[in-house]
Amino acid sequence: MSAGCVIGVDLGGTKLLAGVVEPDLEVRHRVFRLAREGRGSEELLEQLVAAVQEVRVAAGRELLAVGFGIPSLVDVRTGVAATTVHLPLRDVPFRDVMAERLGVPVVVDNDANAAMTAEHWVGAAKGTTTAALLTLGTGIGGGIVVDGQVVRGACGGAGEWGHMVIESDGPLCTCGNRGCLEQLVSGSALGRAARKAADELPDSGFGRARRAGREITGALATELAHDGDPVARDVVASMGHYLGIGLANVVNVINPEVIVVGGGVIAAGELLLAPARRVVAERALAPSRDQVRIVPTRFGDASGMVGAALLAMDAVGMGPA
Amino acid sequence: MSAGCVIGVDLGGTKLLAGVVEPDLEVRHRVFRLAREGRGSEELLEQLVAAVQEVRVAAGRELLAVGFGIPSLVDVRTGVAATTVHLPLRDVPFRDVMAERLGVPVVVDNDANAAMTAEHWVGAAKGTTTAALLTLGTGIGGGIVVDGQVVRGACGGAGEWGHMVIESDGPLCTCGNRGCLEQLVSGSALGRAARKAADELPDSGFGRARRAGREITGALATELAHDGDPVARDVVASMGHYLGIGLANVVNVINPEVIVVGGGVIAAGELLLAPARRVVAERALAPSRDQVRIVPTRFGDASGMVGAALLAMDAVGMGPA
Numbered sequence: 001m002s003a004g005c006v007i008g009v010d011l012g013g014t015k016l017l018a019g020v021v022e023p024d025l026e027v028r029h030r031v032f033r034l035a036r037e038g039r040g041s042e043e044l045l046e047q048l049v050a051a052v053q054e055v056r057v058a059a060g061r062e063l064l065a066v067g068f069g070i071p072s073l074v075d076v077r078t079g080v081a082a083t084t085v086h087l088p089l090r091d092v093p094f095r096d097v098m099a100e101r102l103g104v105p106v107v108v109d110n111d112a113n114a115a116m117t118a119e120h121w122v123g124a125a126k127g128t129t130t131a132a133l134l135t136l137g138t139g140i141g142g143g144i145v146v147d148g149q150v151v152r153g154a155c156g157g158a159g160e161w162g163h164m165v166i167e168s169d170g171p172l173c174t175c176g177n178r179g180c181l182e183q184l185v186s187g188s189a190l191g192r193a194a195r196k197a198a199d200e201l202p203d204s205g206f207g208r209a210r211r212a213g214r215e216i217t218g219a220l221a222t223e224l225a226h227d228g229d230p231v232a233r234d235v236v237a238s239m240g241h242y243l244g245i246g247l248a249n250v251v252n253v254i255n256p257e258v259i260v261v262g263g264g265v266i267a268a269g270e271l272l273l274a275p276a277r278r279v280v281a282e283r284a285l286a287p288s289r290d291q292v293r294i295v296p297t298r299f300g301d302a303s304g305m306v307g308a309a310l311l312a313m314d315a316v317g318m319g320p321a
Numbered sequence: 322m323s324a325g326c327v328i329g330v331d332l333g334g335t336k337l338l339a340g341v342v343e344p345d346l347e348v349r350h351r352v353f354r355l356a357r358e359g360r361g362s363e364e365l366l367e368q369l370v371a372a373v374q375e376v377r378v379a380a381g382r383e384l385l386a387v388g389f390g391i392p393s394l395v396d397v398r399t400g401v402a403a404t405t406v407h408l409p410l411r412d413v414p415f416r417d418v419m420a421e422r423l424g425v426p427v428v429v430d431n432d433a434n435a436a437m438t439a440e441h442w443v444g445a446a447k448g449t450t451t452a453a454l455l456t457l458g459t460g461i462g463g464g465i466v467v468d469g470q471v472v473r474g475a476c477g478g479a480g481e482w483g484h485m486v487i488e489s490d491g492p493l494c495t496c497g498n499r500g501c502l503e504q505l506v507s508g509s510a511l512g513r514a515a516r517k518a519a520d521e522l523p524d525s526g527f528g529r530a531r532r533a534g535r536e537i538t539g540a541l542a543t544e545l546a547h548d549g550d551p552v553a554r555d556v557v558a559s560m561g562h563y564l565g566i567g568l569a570n571v572v573n574v575i576n577p578e579v580i581v582v583g584g585g586v587i588a589a590g591e592l593l594l595a596p597a598r599r600v601v602a603e604r605a606l607a608p609s610r611d612q613v614r615i616v617p618t619r620f621g622d623a624s625g626m627v628g629a630a631l632l633a634m635d636a637v638g639m640g641p642a
Contacts, residue, residue: 153576157609160573177604252481255474283498288478
């Protein structure tokens, strides 16, 4: 274990996850940070450097490369964050800045493309030719594999399933569009639905949790739903319904063999996926709808970190075991 | 001109178009047929054979191959029409049946994939790596090119942009889903909007046309809009708005260099495309929205026929000039 190592970092809209990913895919020295509100790009970059250094020190081994997944359109040739909805990274030459500060080779890709890479190379979409991934977190990250390759599009913007409109006059999205899937299906949306339930049903589990001083979040909704709370189950199932409408679109547009669902919200598991599968079976086109598998990520909400590390391994000629 | 020739056939939901397509892409001996209502699959196959024979006799040259574009999910390896929304072709072994009846090699593909092939090989998407096509006819046919190849998906079902939901509780679609793009944007939808205008505004051009005994169709709406009729222009522009919402989804999902819009409805030209472009500029993600071109098909509503012929040429080793 004195060989060099790589670190993967997954930067989400409100948190970051970093760790050493071994060639056998074991993750060590995991670091989790919540975002500070209202931070600027310099503060964000400093937080990322600090997280990597913490993992590096804990590992006590030579660091060969770092891979980042960031929630931004990324020009993978230049490593520049072209634009981003949730974070202040617009036009930041991310790869070069981080390589200089860390003193090692850096690879950067869109966070969902990193997650798609992990799930396609070694996870739930392994061995498929056509696949899609949606990571349900603050927003939705999305990835597409066609002919065994991650689809990037003309300028790295492909796979933004979260900004697919399913309600043409729906709620305003942070991107400026209306009725985007991520306004109806995401950790943020789950939190909003939970708070609405707490307001309207003070005797529900959400109402009791609020009186006990707990913050009403998507994570709490998932926890209460797993505990069998009927209102929380309804909230999660309702999100599963909208997820199913989005996934029916995914099926009709790219006809994938598998759709992999990850991100923090996938902690709800079958409580979310079962209603989504029912909607896909009702609403997507046959035979595509009959052939698609809808499954959780192998790596839970760590797919992006694992994928970023795999990209870093690939860049330094060190494949996974 | 005594060399052999190929015939391309584009079968739509309500009409068929056939003709000889020369290697220089000139189309000769064009035949156009409206569908008979309520026909069964045998009657439909007979109508197709008759149309091909009519073109063949008119050409008076050796027939080398026939290409068909059909509005169905097609298994291109077996030439079987796996399923179809608008026509009675479900599970018909289309390629083998037609090859036997015509006595020449037959190639069959989805009509929109055929149109995508024409526009990508020699038309408005030529030279691009990532592209999308929507043909607006009875319904919407759709195609996708990624990495320079038409995307088929796991079982030939990719590219069904027409069955992408943009109104989750919208009008019931013929496919069983709700709020599909083709319920809001297609020749059928344009006809419905025109008839509604004729009902509600008897003094409009639509109302006058109805009193003059004309059938109120999408084609009439396009004609009146080109003549400057304000109500018809509003009807077409309103469809352009919804087209724009659909195209914003296309941009966010596959980030194409170009979106090519064809089918009968593209006769409306800029009256349809200009409002669609405005919506894409407002609602799709930057920078993808700034880089995408939204243009009409090179071959108007004949892209499918030309593409079917190109696939037939390709199958018999006879490339376009």
